[in-house]
Amino acid sequence: MIDIPNIAFEGEEHIKDFDVLTISDLSAKIDKGLDHDPKKPHRIHFFALLVITEGEGYHEIDLQRYQIKVGSVLKIAKGQVHAFQQKIGYKGFLVIFTEDFILRFFSKPSIEFISHLYNYHISDPLVQSSGLNDSFVHQLREELRVEYSYGQQNILAKILELYLLKLERISGAKRISNQDRDYYPLFLQFKNLVEKDFATTRNVKDYASKMRISTKHLGKLVHIFTLNTPKHFIDQYVVLEVKRAILSTNKSLKEIAYDMGFDEVTNFTKFFKKHTEVTPKRFKADL
Template sequence: MEQEIGNISIALIRKLNPAMKGIGNDFIMDSTEYYIPDVNSIFKYPLRLDGIIIAVRKQGSATININLREYNTTKNDLILCAPGDILQSIPKPGMHQTQMFLISSDFLKEMYINLNSFMPFFISLKEQPIFSLTDEEVKELEAFYTLIEETIDRNDNFRTEIVRRLMGAYLYKLGSILHRRQPEFLSVNPKSMKREEILFNQFINLLTEHHRKERRVDFYAEQLFLSPKHFSTVVKKVSGKTAGEWIDEYVILEAKALLKYSVMSIQEVAYYMNFPNPSFFGKYFKHHTGMSPSEYKVQ
């Protein structure tokens, strides 16, 4: 399956981090200890993976940005990113270790698990992608992690099939933990939201889908059948930021991911992001980041 332009491939991650274990270009696992600032994490820059990211922090703390929302993570925190999410990690100085899986959408589809049973969790991730686990819950997940790691190390016959089944079991165990800790996810009557919050979530969904082509506030207001004034008031009230600020931040986040990880030239990024020309894109980018696209690309 052809990946969406702008996604970083697992193949590139393995090339940049050859010590990571995995299977082909669809599955990576890693639990390497490293010291900040001696090591530059690949997640230092905004990154979008065509797949899921599952990470359990064992040591260290970091500020994690997922789709422009900031979270502070520390030991025993679980981080979940769905396909298409943009992730950036800013680790604090010190020793770090995270048990992490990067799984492509194709590999996920071939695991033969009932994804419908996970849909409530996937939906909830937009609002809560970070969970604090107990020591016991971390040990439960670690037992599966060790089995998967040992299978990859042994390189047995049917290794890929065994890893798929074990990874499926890991996901079911993870779902069981989340259900145990967050039973409202599967409730037929989830916690009610105010109308303003519903509209804001609809705006974010629209922004995720259309920000590469649409930067007009009027466009998003029209999609929600609101006047631009009322729409802007709702967004500001719920989030503390204007609709225009949200749009600009999503556009810049996308541009950063493309400039850093795609093979596209600056000109190609400009046209892909629906700017009239590279010069306009350059001015827009520098206005919001303080540096030109070429400066950001090589830093």
């Protein structure tokens, strides 16, 4: 096993934050050799849509295998670990874009509405049988054929923005009411803090303090979007990071425990077993 590589966005020179690849193009790039193997777990620092137009297969995201077929759309969020299957037997497109692209070109109401589309803590990444895909891909490819066109990034963003809004409607994901919408920026702040500081602290009070809100208020807003407590959210994220590390690194359990903020392996083992009902050693052995 090797450490999980962190993959930054690399697009065309004139469109630095957006790109569309066919699966055939991706396979060709893999055959020529990349600085990482997309068929092995790797963490992306951008967003991706895997759109399937022919055939079927599977894709792995954070230790889960998702079956994909014609009409499937798989949403891969910034920060997630994913991998393509060893022998790709389907056709389609990989649409990739950065957070900066969304923030610069999407309207604020759209960002508020679809931002939880990529919150993998509370949404399913797979949307089946979308009738939107053919038109979406066709519009993107037509626009990309016009090199250095005036307003091209704005146009691409609007095509993507409309598609994501319609995809959100099809997916039947949890809606944010007007009242709850006011809490959502705070929830995202909490989520981002957990992802950044989970190895430093798992104490709810610490996160509430950083956000300058009470623990009661934090508990309320986290419950709105996850139906669970902040402590449960934090612990489940730590468990996910532990599983990622065990699956895709060559580090010892002692090293992983230290990386995750545990001073003692025994405490690390107790924590993991409490939340998974198996020890880290058993989890690793069963892989």
